[in-house]
Amino acid sequence: MKKTALSGLAAFAALFLCAAASAQIGSPYIHDPSTVVECDGKYYTFGTGSGGLISEDGWSWHSGGVRPGGGVAPDAIKIGDRYLVVYAASDRSNNLRYHSRVYAMWNKTLDPTSPDFKYTDPVDIGGSNGYEDCDGIDPGLMMGPDGRLWLVYGTYFGYLRVVELSPETAEPVGRPVDVALSCEAGEMMYNDGWYYLLATHGTCCSGVNSTYEIIVGRSKSPTGPYVDNVGRDMIHGGGKLVLASEPRRIGAGHFGRFIVSEGVEKMSFHFEGDLDRSGRSVLAMRPLLWKNGWPVAGEPFRNGEYSLVSERRGYALELAVNNVPMAGGMRGFSRNGDDTVVALEDQKLADVIGTWPEGGIGVRIGPELYRPHQAWEITEIPELGGYIGGAYCKITIAGTDRALAATADREVTTVPAFTGAPEQLWRIDRLTDGTYRIMPKFVPGTGEELVLVSVADSTPSLGVFDPDSDNSKWNLVRH
Amino acid sequence: MNWVRTILSLVSASLLSLQVFAAGEGERAELGHYFVPAAMEPAAPDAEGFIRRWTILEPIARNFSSNSMLTDNYLSEAMSEVYFKDQFTVVPADGAKVKYGKSTLLWHALDSRKFFVNLLRFAEGFGKEYFQQMYWAVTVIDCEEDIEDVRLSGGVNSGAVWYLNGEEVLRLTNDRDLIVDDCMSRRLTLKKGRNILRGAVFNGQGMATFCLRFVDAEGRPVTGYTLSAVLPKKKK
Numbered sequence: 284m285k286k287t288a289l290s291g292l293a294a295f296a297a298l299f300l301c302a303a304a305s306a307q308i309g310s311p312y313i314h315d316p317s318t319v320v321e322c323d324g325k326y327y328t329f330g331t332g333s334g335g336l337i338s339e340d341g342w343s344w345h346s347g348g349v350r351p352g353g354g355v356a357p358d359a360i361k362i363g364d365r366y367l368v369v370y371a372a373s374d375r376s377n378n379l380r381y382h383s384r385v386y387a388m389w390n391k392t393l394d395p396t397s398p399d400f401k402y403t404d405p406v407d408i409g410g411s412n413g414y415e416d417c418d419g420i421d422p423g424l425m426m427g428p429d430g431r432l433w434l435v436y437g438t439y440f441g442y443l444r445v446v447e448l449s450p451e452t453a454e455p456v457g458r459p460v461d462v463a464l465s466c467e468a469g470e471m472m473y474n475d476g477w478y479y480l481l482a483t484h485g486t487c488c489s490g491v492n493s494t495y496e497i498i499v500g501r502s503k504s505p506t507g508p509y510v511d512n513v514g515r516d517m518i519h520g521g522g523k524l525v526l527a528s529e530p531r532r533i534g535a536g537h538f539g540r541f542i543v544s545e546g547v548e549k550m551s552f553h554f555e556g557d558l559d560r561s562g563r564s565v566l567a568m569r570p571l572l573w574k575n576g577w578p579v580a581g582e583p584f585r586n587g588e589y590s591l592v593s594e595r596r597g598y599a600l601e602l603a604v605n606n607v608p609m610a611g612g613m614r615g616f617s618r619n620g621d622d623t624v625v626a627l628e629d630q631k632l633a634d635v636i637g638t639w640p641e642g643g644i645g646v647r648i649g650p651e652l653y654r655p656h657q658a659w660e661i662t663e664i665p666e667l668g669g670y671i672g673g674a675y676c677k678i679t680i681a682g683t684d685r686a687l688a689a690t691a692d693r694e695v696t697t698v699p700a701f702t703g704a705p706e707q708l709w710r711i712d713r714l715t716d717g718t719y720r721i722m723p724k725f726v727p728g729t730g731e732e733l734v735l736v737s738v739a740d741s742t743p744s745l746g747v748f749d750p751d752s753d754n755s756k757w758n759l760v761r762h
Numbered sequence: 763m764n765w766v767r768t769i770l771s772l773v774s775a776s777l778l779s780l781q782v783f784a785a786g787e788g789e790r791a792e793l794g795h796y797f798v799p800a801a802m803e804p805a806a807p808d809a810e811g812f813i814r815r816w817t818i819l820e821p822i823a824r825n826f827s828s829n830s831m832l833t834d835n836y837l838s839e840a841m842s843e844v845y846f847k848d849q850f851t852v853v854p855a856d857g858a859k860v861k862y863g864k865s866t867l868l869w870h871a872l873d874s875r876k877f878f879v880n881l882l883r884f885a886e887g888f889g890k891e892y893f894q895q896m897y898w899a900v901t902v903i904d905c906e907e908d909i910e911d912v913r914l915s916g917g918v919n920s921g922a923v924w925y926l927n928g929e930e931v932l933r934l935t936n937d938r939d940l941i942v943d944d945c946m947s948r949r950l951t952l953k954k955g956r957n958i959l960r961g962a963v964f965n966g967q968g969m970a971t972f973c974l975r976f977v978d979a980e981g982r983p984v985t986g987y988t989l990s991a992v993l994p995k996k997k998k
Contacts (some may be wrong), residue, residue: 416880416969431930439939440969465919465940465969486830486937494830494937519877520917520941 306532306557306583308665308674311336311344311566314488315356315421318470318539319551319568320366322393326671328539328551328566329358329368336566342669344566349395352386356468356537359393362432362450366390369453370419371410371436379413381440385422387453409434409446409455416441417461419538425471425505426450427478431654433505435462435469442518443469443482445506462507463517466498468537468659472578477501480509480517480579481525481538490564491556493534498522499578512577525550526580531558535548535580540571541671546714546750548572549672550580556738561565568672570713574633581713584673586662588681593648593660594718594756595737602656602680602697603645607635630654632682633731644697646687648741651760658762659687661711667703668724675708675724677701681762689723693733693745711759718756720748793887796880800856800871804904804988811975811983812877813901813959817854817991818868821885821895821934829937829966832921837935838908840896850928853958854900855992869900872993878917878940883965885970893967900960905987909952911979914959917944918972924961926950930959940971943981949983952976952987 313330315511318374319341320327327348329335335348335357350357354372361367367389374382386405394400410419418440425433432450437443443466444459463469466482473479479501485494500509500517507514515521520658526535534555541549548571557565570581591600609630639656658681663674676688679701687709700709705725712720721735726745736746737754748754805815822845826836844865846860847853856871868886874880879899885892886929914932915942922948924932930945931947938944964973976984 416883438968465971484939484941486828489828489830492830514943515797520939520944521940 288482289447306559307338307342307344307568309338309343309345312346312560312563313566314553314555314564315468316539316551316553316566317356317358317368317537318360318424319541319549320359320361320393322361323397323684325394327359327393329359329370330553331355331357340669341671342674344664345396345662347669348393349400349579351402354386354420354544358422358424358470358539359561359651360424360426362426363708364391367424367453369408369424369434370405371422373420374413377413381411381415381418384410385419385434385436386413387448389453389544394495406453408448408453409436409459410628411437414689415495417444419444421468421469422652423481424448425473425478427505429471431505433471435471436564437463437469438467439465443467443480445471445480450635461518462509463500466522466687470538470540471505472540474578475576476571477503477576478505478509480507480518481578482522483536483538484522484538485527485534485645487536487555489536489555490533491533493536493555494527495536495555497525497538497552497580499525501576505601522576522690525578526552527718528554529583532556533558533568536644541568542615543671543712544748544750547712547720548715556573570672571715572713572717573715574717581717584661584663584676584711584713586660588658588660589762590651590653590657590760591678591721592651592758592760593737593740593743594753596648596740597651598648598737598740599651599657599760600646600735600757601649601654602639603647604635604639604656604684606654606656607638625680636683642699644685646682646695646697646743648737648743653730653762655682658682661709661759664703664708667708673711676711677703677707678709678721678739689726689733689745691727691729693726693729695723695735695743695745714750714756716756719759720755723749723759764801773804773912776937793883796875796883796887797821797872798875800873800991800993804990805873805918806988807975807983807985808849808877809983809985810877811977811985813974813989814874814877815872815989815991816874816879816880816899816901816973817869817871818854818879818881819854819860819869819898820888820890821878821881821892822862822867823891824894824896824964826894826966827962828969830875831966832935832964834933834935837921837923837933837964840964840995843898845898849898849985850925850960852900855994857994860972871993877942878971881965881970881972892970893965895965896961897963897965897970898960899972900958902990902992903952903957903959903987904990905954905957909976909984910977912952912984913949914947914974915943915977916972916974917941917943918963919969921964922961922972924959924974926959927953927957928943940969940973943977944975949978949979952984
């Protein structure tokens with residue numbers, strides 16, 4: 284029993300470490316988070332109630348954001364050199380349950396320590412009068428490609444509505460339009476000629492029993508109709524699922540889009556219940572992918588053994604060592620099926636490691652043979668920091684401590700042992716097309732942001748990321 | 763005395779109808795914004811196949827605080843209770859009464875102005891409580907021929923059980939949202955002649971709505987039948 288108990292404890296610890304590594308760290312406790320906004324190198328999100336979260340790196344989050352007004356489900360956007368923050372509050376003065384108003388306020392900065400930090404007085408910019416089939420909360424903001432600002436609001440109590448706002452004052456321009464029915468937590472975004480309306484279906488505010496899920500429809504116009512992938516209008520309850528739950532985390536809602544750079548996007552949201560954090564509601568971030576014109580939630584990165592396959596030719600990153608042949612070789616051309624068929628073992632690390640040099644070993648790219656010199660163990664190290672949406676990783680040859688490292692001459696090599704040095708830490712971003720960008724945290728001797736590239740079919744290096752070039756993209760093929 | 767009471771009841775019901783169906787003026791959306799009284803003439807489903815004619819019973823209070831309680835077991839137990847006489851067979855007339863506990867509830871034959879039926883506004887319009895309620899609804903379907911291989915397709919906010927000709931054919935559980943074609947029945951036959959579609963919708967908090975239609979094997983709306991309600995002669 285004791286052994287069983289210890290095994291169980293170890294298994295739980297491993298599970299927790301694995302789970303924790305793919306969740307935001309610190310104290311990311313928030314409900315109904317706004318879109319994450321960057322301000323002077325820090326990241327901010329605001330939630331229901333007052334206040335919000337701040338992060339220095341987009342990975343470790345702590346309380347400290349300041350948003351007056353209370354209310355529910357705020358959203359935030361940067362317009363010019365100002366930040367617009369909206370939130371909603373119910374007006375109980377006339378005893379109407381669904382009399383809710385959206386308020387807007389501006390600030391020059393989101394940093395509460397800045398001398399410029401001062402919100403303007405909140406201004407009522409819309410909502411519901413308590414009699415309508417609309418509950419004017421859960422505001423979401425979007426700046427369209429043409430510089431027009433849009434607000435969506437509403438809940439399950441009737442319709443979600445879209446109204447245009449003045450980007451100078453945030454006051455409404457025109458009348459609200461019903462765009463969706465029986466959903467809430469709306470947010471809009473624009474991509475490649477389409478407007479997208481993100482919202483949630485399912486049960487809110489039930490913690491680990493929540494069935495919150497993010498759904499999407501799209502339209503050629505910001506005022507709809509927003510239609511899902513089977514042609515169903517969101518005004519008929521339509522919506523294509525983006526994300527519901529994942530192992531250990533329940534109830535995804537309150538989508539926000541964060542564009543890191545061209546080809547690198549993240550989605551922020553909350554899980555209503557994080558089983559590794561007492562079932563509390565937490566901020567989460569995942570890669571935002573685009574597939575056939577639809578947003579897709581990328582899976583969280585998972586530690587494991589991978590081949591690093593270049594999108595350029597399909598070859599795999601490998602140690603530049605002698606290829607040790609496997610025993611057996613060619614078995615001839617006979618079609619005789621009478622021979623006994625046996626399974627041959629994979630080549631093992633122990634079969635080859637003795638042939639490798641002990642010091643630094645360079646890397647190259649070659650045909651994938653699933654050999655030990657091509658097997659990379661990728662492990663998040665949350666305690667060594669992170670970036671927006673992820674923790675830095677070490678990339679080692681599986682079964683060894685030999686680590687991939689950036690060099691001062693802007694090349695890439697391996698060092699015999701991982702030390703935690705910043706040039707041995709790697710940022711792994713899932714790109715919008717599903718491939719990966721692999722970027723060292725630090726390249727000695729340069730302040731440039733460089734990524735792992737294929738400069739030739741068989742030659743890796745470091746270079747500037749080009750979202751339009753397969754030289755900059757990699758696939759992680761799990762072993 | 764009974765006939766006097768009946769006349770008084772009809773008069774008051776007529777006055778109530780005039781009042782509650784008044785189209786919304788000002789900000790408040792009145793019952794007339796959502797329903798009109800069912801007409802004597804049979805109606806067809808709308809172009810998208812949605813059934814808009816229903817005879818709906820004023821809501822019955824249920825003690826459940828959260829829509830997430832609307833599990834399979836909850837709905838099974840709820841539908842095993844007896845609420846009123848002949849609850850699975852009656853084809854109620856508009857204005858017919860049901861005795862439930864100390865309450866007297868009325869059936870109302872209505873045509874929804876929308877593709878869905880807004881039960882919260884129904885209850886509110888008749889001055890009834892609308893949270894933590896159960897709503898019975900019945901419609902009469904007449905077919906000139908058998909219509910085979912159709913499915914009953916529905917969405918509900920938040921849970922429901924539906925019966926065709928006395929057989930349960932569709933159940934929507936677990937705090938659902940009003941989504942067209944959220945759930946469908948197995949393949950069914952709408953038989954030549956009269957078919958009775960009835961069900962009960964449950965809602966704890968928030969909006970209470972449902973939509974139903976029949977679709978064919980390709981998912982296209984079925985519209986080749988008529989819908990009717992039983993109306994007292996006074997409406998002729």
